[in-house]
Each structure stands twice: as structure tokens, then as C-alpha cells.
Amino acid sequence: MDRPDLDDDETGPIRRITDEVSPSPGHGTSGTPGAPRKPVRRTPAEGTRRAPDPARRRTDTGPQRVPPADSRGDDGPHRTAHTGSLRGPGENSRAALRRRGDTGPQRAAEAGARPRRKAAPETPEAAHAGHGHGHGHGPAAPASKRVRLLLIWLLAPLAVATVVGMIVLYPWGKAAPTSVVPQGTPVHADITATNTGPCLAQGQVQVGDQTDPDAKPCLTVELTMTDGPASGKPLRLTVPIEPSTPRFAAGDAVVVAYNGGNADDPASFQLVDFQRGTPLLVLAALFAVAVLVLGRWQGMAALVALGLSFVVIALFILPAILAGENPLVVAIAGAGAIMFIALYLTHGLSARTSAAVLGTLVSLALIGVLAAIFSAAASLTGLDDSTSTLIGSLGHGIDARGLLLAGVVIGALGVLDDVTVTQTSAVWELRRANPDLTWRELYSSGLRIGRDHVGSAVNTLVMAYAGAALPVLLYSSISGVGLGALLGSEDIAQEIIRTLAGSVGIVAAVPVTTVLAALIASREPAAHLSPALPRTG
Numbered sequence: 421m422d423r424p425d426l427d428d429d430e431t432g433p434i435r436r437i438t439d440e441v442s443p444s445p446g447h448g449t450s451g452t453p454g455a456p457r458k459p460v461r462r463t464p465a466e467g468t469r470r471a472p473d474p475a476r477r478r479t480d481t482g483p484q485r486v487p488p489a490d491s492r493g494d495d496g497p498h499r500t501a502h503t504g505s506l507r508g509p510g511e512n513s514r515a516a517l518r519r520r521g522d523t524g525p526q527r528a529a530e531a532g533a534r535p536r537r538k539a540a541p542e543t544p545e546a547a548h549a550g551h552g553h554g555h556g557h558g559p560a561a562p563a564s565k566r567v568r569l570l571l572i573w574l575l576a577p578l579a580v581a582t583v584v585g586m587i588v589l590y591p592w593g594k595a596a597p598t599s600v601v602p603q604g605t606p607v608h609a610d611i612t613a614t615n616t617g618p619c620l621a622q623g624q625v626q627v628g629d630q631t632d633p634d635a636k637p638c639l640t641v642e643l644t645m646t647d648g649p650a651s652g653k654p655l656r657l658t659v660p661i662e663p664s665t666p667r668f669a670a671g672d673a674v675v676v677a678y679n680g681g682n683a684d685d686p687a688s689f690q691l692v693d694f695q696r697g698t699p700l701l702v703l704a705a706l707f708a709v710a711v712l713v714l715g716r717w718q719g720m721a722a723l724v725a726l727g728l729s730f731v732v733i734a735l736f737i738l739p740a741i742l743a744g745e746n747p748l749v750v751a752i753a754g755a756g757a758i759m760f761i762a763l764y765l766t767h768g769l770s771a772r773t774s775a776a777v778l779g780t781l782v783s784l785a786l787i788g789v790l791a792a793i794f795s796a797a798a799s800l801t802g803l804d805d806s807t808s809t810l811i812g813s814l815g816h817g818i819d820a821r822g823l824l825l826a827g828v829v830i831g832a833l834g835v836l837d838d839v840t841v842t843q844t845s846a847v848w849e850l851r852r853a854n855p856d857l858t859w860r861e862l863y864s865s866g867l868r869i870g871r872d873h874v875g876s877a878v879n880t881l882v883m884a885y886a887g888a889a890l891p892v893l894l895y896s897s898i899s900g901v902g903l904g905a906l907l908g909s910e911d912i913a914q915e916i917i918r919t920l921a922g923s924v925g926i927v928a929a930v931p932v933t934t935v936l937a938a939l940i941a942s943r944e945p946a947a948h949l950s951p952a953l954p955r956t957g
Contacts, residue, residue: 571940586736596742609645609646609655609674609676649942655686737754752788752825757780779937780837784833798913835877835881836925886919
């Protein structure tokens with residue numbers, strides 16, 4: 421018996437397929453031509469669903485593979501790669517049709533009735549190009565051409581300015597300054613015995629037991645020189661016992677300053693300090709081992725970057741400041757060089773790292789401007805005890821306030837690197853997890869992550885400055901002046917401006933870096949978001 425509802429109409433043979441899938445009288449046997457039919461889930465007995473391939477299920481351990489473009493139009497039931505469960509046509513297929521502009525009922529019916537085709541085997545390259553998220557274990561993929569061009573236009577002028585600044589500021593051909601105050605040549609010695617008694621000059625002998633009760637005692641130290649012009653010879657020195665004098669004892673390895681006089685005369689030597697080389701080397705080795713065990717090759721790169729940072733400080737920043745250059749300008753140029761070296765060497769040459777570099781540069785400039793404005797407004801001179809000692813040793817003046825600002829910039833650099841790298845990594849992972857996010861959505865999500873990071877980063881900077889200024893804080897607390905006068909003193913006000921200017925820069929680094937990362941990441945094609953070296957299993 422002929423069924424009129426099975427005749428071809430404008431919907432073509434798709435109408436018949438829909439009715440075969442849905443033979444129920446309540447679904448598909450009546451209605452207007454071209455109306456979409458809701459497909460009924462087929463059972464395995466109907467022979468329309470293939471059994472899962474055990475070999476494919478065992479080998480596919482990565483994230484869900486997106487079918488090729490010629491098979492994604494199927495609006496019928498399909499399985500997810502993770503659970504193998506059936507998913508109805510209500511979400512992915514309709515969303516895909518809407519993205520293509522096919523919103524009419526006829527298109528929906530065609531998509532729901534088009535027979536599924538067996539997908540061709542995927543190559544690893546095709547699989548990574550077809551999905552917008554990855555494991556995230558490997559290094560960042562190379563940026564696309566348009567992103568590379570954008571970053572080159574942004575970063576190349578800054579890198580050139582950093583190099584030019586270092587060349588101009590370096591004291592070419594100038595002799596290294598020396599201290600006008602004699603410091604002596606350090607030599608090593610071992611203490612063999614100590615004795616506490618009256619302060620007697622060399623060769624003087626005490627007669628009787630009568631001593632001045634108000635006189636301060638002295639420590640007589642017997643040493644054996646281990647290097648220098650009197651190596652292997654015994655030496656006896658007298659050291660006044662003051663509250664600020666180190667407590668030396670027999671068996672200590674000490675440093676003695678030799679003033680260049682007669683090596684047999686004890687007056688040519690002065691007991692200075694303890695030898696600390698061995699404990700420092702052991703701790704440095706322990707630090708390096710910990711970084712290598714946890715970070716492996718990236719830890720090795722971080723250690724190399726740390727060493728190069730010290731090279732920049734020792735061979736550029738210090739000589740340029742001592743030669744009389746503006747300390748703040750020198751610090752900005754040196755901090756820029758340290759930032760380029762440390763970030764790119766540790767995290768790789770990628771768009772993600774470049775976004776962190778941009779955010780760090782902007783934040784450093786903001787910190788320098790704020791510190792300069794408020795140090796001038798607060799009439800800070802920068803002449804604390806250490807700076808006064810430096811000026812006395814140089815024999816000429818130095819920009820003490822600029823030296824203060826330079827310390828603010830360099831001190832905030834390490835914390836800024838941490839904040840900016842974290843923010844760019846968060847934005848890139850959000851983009852990788854959902855390539856459809858716009859830059860505004862990436863910015864909003866990344867900013868929510870950054871708010872949690874700001875509190876801990878600011879607290880880190882405050883505690884670092886408070887720990888460095890702890891003796892000053894203790895001295896000020898016993899001075900007997902009011903809180904206002906205490907906070908307004910030179911030493912305390914310096915630390916306050918260091919802390920607050922650096923903290924403002926760190927807070928600003930979160931939105932600045934996040935918006936830069938969102939703008940750059942949103943322009944990355946989905947194929948460039950997966951790791952360059954994916955791992956499975």
C-alpha cells in the first residue's frame with residue numbers, strides 16, 4: 421500500500437529517512453512538509469550504530485577528537501571521546517548550524533537525517549589542528565605570523581632602547597673608582613686562643629691587680645695567618661669589647677685586614693670579620709640542586725638567567741652609577757636587560773612570554789614615576805647610613821635620591837616577573853580551553869584570577885622591605901617619639917615609599933598584563949594554542 425507521506429516533496433529523500441528513524445505515528449507521519457523531526461535514538465539491533473573499536477578506544481588517550489569538517493554536520497546522536505555516551509542533537513550540532521548561519525527548519529532536518537560517514541583516520545597533526553585545547557605539558561607553540569609581527573612592532577623598539585641605553589650609560593674608558601678611605605687587603609687567619617682582660621698596648625704589661633672599674637675590657641686574640649704576606653706566622657691582636665663587636669672564640673676562621681705595612685708588626689693588621697665562604701657555597705649548592713630537581717631543564721635555564729642578572733648588575737649597573745650617571749636611568753636600563761634575559765631564557769621565546777615582558781615594562785615605568793613623584797613630594801634625600809658611608813668612601817657626591825629610586829625599581833622587578841608570567845599563563849590556558857572566548861571574556865576571567873594573586877604578591881613585597889628594614893624599625897620604636905614623627909623620619913619614610921610605590925606597580929601589573937595577554941591571545945588561531953610537543957598517555 422502506497423503511503424502518500426513517503427512521496428518525495430521539496431525536502432527530498434531526507435523526509436523518508438527521518439520517517440524511518442522515527443516511524444512512530446506521533447512523530448513524522450504528519451505535519452507540514454519540511455518540518456524538522458526529532459530523531460529517535462536507535463538501538464544496536466537496528467544495525468545503525470557501529471560497535472566501538474577496542475583498538476581505537478585503547479589508543480585514544482588524549483582529549484576529545486573533533487571529527488573532520490565533512491562529518492560534523494551530523495545532527496544525530498554521537499558519542500563523546502571520553503565516556504562513549506550518546507549525546508543528543510540539542511547542543512553541539514545546533515550550535516554549529518547557527519554558527520554557519522543555517523537556522524531554517526529544512527537545514528535542521530537535513531542535518532538530522534544525513535547519514536553518518538566513517539571518519540578517516542586522523543594524523544597527529546590533524547588531531548591537534550582540529551581541537552582547541554590540549555594537555556599543556558609541552559612548551560608553548562610558536563605564535564602565528566600576525567601575532568609575531570605585532571609583538572615585533574611592540575617589543576623591538578623597547579629592546580633597541582635598552583641596548584642603546586646600556587651602551588650610552590656605560591663608563592667606556594673611565595678608570596674604576598676606588599675608595600679614598602683605606603680599607604685594607606683581606607687575608608685569612610685561624611684563631612688559636614682568646615683571653616679577656618684590660619686593654620693594653622703592644623708590649624705593655626699590667627702591674628698589680630688594680631684596674632679601673634669603669635674601663636672597658638678588651639679581647640686578646642692569638643691567630644695563625646693562613647695566607648697573605650705573613651702566612652704561617654702567629655699574630656696577637658687586641659680588640660675592644662663593645663656591644664657591636666662580634667664575639668670571637670678559639671677555632672674561628674676569621675678575616676684580617678692588612679694595610680700594607682710591615683708584615684711582622686701587629687699594627688699592620690686589623691681583625692674584621694668571620695670567614696663565611698663555605699656555608700654560603702653549601703647553601704648555594706643546595707639551592708641549585710633544589711631548583712634542578714624540581715625545574716629540570718627549565719630550572720637550569722632559570723639558574724643561568726639568575727647568573728646573567730648578577731652579571732648585568734656587577735658589570736653595568738654598579739660601574740655606571742659609580743661613574744656618576746643618573747641612578748634611576750641606569751636602573752631602568754639594567755632592569756630592562758635583566759627582564760629580557762630572565763624571562764625569555766627561562767620561559768622561552770613565545771607570544772606568552774612577550775606579553776609578560778610588555779606588562780613588566782609598563783609596570784616598571786609606573787613604579788619609577790610614582791617613586792620619583794612621591795620621594796620629591798616627601799623631600800626624601802636618600803642619605804641613610806649606608807649611602808653616607810658610600811659618599812664618604814667615594815670622596816665626591818652622588819645622586820642619593822636617584823639611588824633610592826634605583827633600589828625601588830630593581831627591588832620590584834623580581835615580584836613583577838612572577839605576577840606577569842602568572843597572568844599571561846592564565847590567559848593562554850583559558851584561551852586554549854575555550855578558543856571561542858573573545859578578548860573581553862579572556863580579560864574578565866584572567867582578572868578574576870589576578871585578584872587572588874595580588875594580595876599575596878603585595879604582602880610578599882611588604883614583608884621583604886620590612887625584613888630588610890627591621891633594625892631601623894626597632895631603633896625607631898625605642899626612640900620615644902610619636903608615631904607620626906616615627907613614620908615621617910627619613911629612614912622609615914624611605915621604606916614606606918619603596919613599599920607603596922612597588923605595591924601600586926604590582927597591582928597595576930595585573931590588569932595591564934591581563935589586557936595585553938587577552939588582546940594577543942585572542943588573535944592566535946586555534947591551531948597555534950596547543951603545545952608544540954604534545955604528550956599522550
